Amino acid sequence: xxxxxxxxxxxxxxxxxxxxxxxxxxxxxxxxxxxxxxxxxxxxxxxxxxxxxxxxxxxxxxxxxxxxxxxxxxxxxxxxxxxxxxxxxxxxxxxxxxxxxxxxxxxxxxxxxxxxxxxxxxxxxxxxxxxxxxxxxxxxxxxxxxxxxxxxxxxxxxxxxxxxxxxxxxxxxxxxxxxxxxxxxxxxxxxxxxx
Numbered sequence: 001x002x003x004x005x006x007x008x009x010x011x012x013x014x015x016x017x018x019x020x021x022x023x024x025x026x027x028x029x030x031x032x033x034x035x036x037x038x039x040x041x042x043x044x045x046x047x048x049x050x051x052x053x054x055x056x057x058x059x060x061x062x063x064x065x066x067x068x069x070x071x072x073x074x075x076x077x078x079x080x081x082x083x084x085x086x087x088x089x090x091x092x093x094x095x096x097x098x099x100x101x102x103x104x105x106x107x108x109x110x111x112x113x114x115x116x117x118x119x120x121x122x123x124x125x126x127x128x129x130x131x132x133x134x135x136x137x138x139x140x141x142x143x144x145x146x147x148x149x150x151x152x153x154x155x156x157x158x159x160x161x162x163x164x165x166x167x168x169x170x171x172x173x174x175x176x177x178x179x180x181x182x183x184x185x186x187x188x189x190x191x192x193x194x195x
Contacts, residue, residue: 041088041147042129051127054117058110060126066119066154073157075105079115082153093141099155101163108133111150123153 046053050061073079078101085094104115110132118124128148130136138144 042127045127054113056110056113056132057129058113058126058132060114060117060124062122063125063151064121064123064153066122068119070119070121071157072117072119073104073115073154075112075116076160077157078103078160078163079157080155081115082155084151086149087142088147088149091141103160104157108148110148111152114150114152115154118152118154120154120156123151125149125151 042057042059045051045059048061051059052061053059080099080101081096082099083094083096084092086092102111102115104112107115108128110126110128113132114124114126114128126149128150130145130147133146133148134142134144136144142148
């Protein structure tokens with residue numbers, strides 16, 4: 001039979017244990033911070049309070065809720081909006097100077113999707129990943145593969161057919177006003193007056 005000789009360990013100072021646990025905690029905090037730095041801006045944004053991400057990857061936040069139960073535009077509508085578009089670095093690439101009519105299907109896919117979520121009278125901020133914006137193509141001041149941020153206020157919307165009818169009527173009125181004697185009987189010549 002062998003005899004094991006036990007060697008007593010010296011007690012460890014309590015302050016050493018405190019330093020050990022503090023070091024472990026700092027290492028964990030540093031690891032989490034490094035992991036978050038690797039996130040792309042949209043992944044970080046998705047964790048922000050009030051940001052909703054759709055199945056397509058569109059992210060939006062309601063800044064001003066519209067009227068409860070108010071209608072929302074469809075693909076067949078023209079939306080009247082105030083908007084400002086920015087890049088991730090904060091550079092404004094486009095901004096409406098007055099309420100601007102935009103066909104819901106005549107804009108980039110993410111903008112169209114966002115408009116259809118907005119009730120009349122609302123204001124939203126939305127983030128478009130490149131595939132919902134201009135993709136790998138540059139467009140004016142917008143570099144290729146850019147994430148776009150928009151603040152949009154939906155003032156009103158009308159069916160596109162109504163807008164086209166209004167435009168046709170306005171064009172006809174302008175033509176009639178522009179031609180001398182237009183709209184007068186006799187094809188532009190003044191009607192003979194009785195003596």
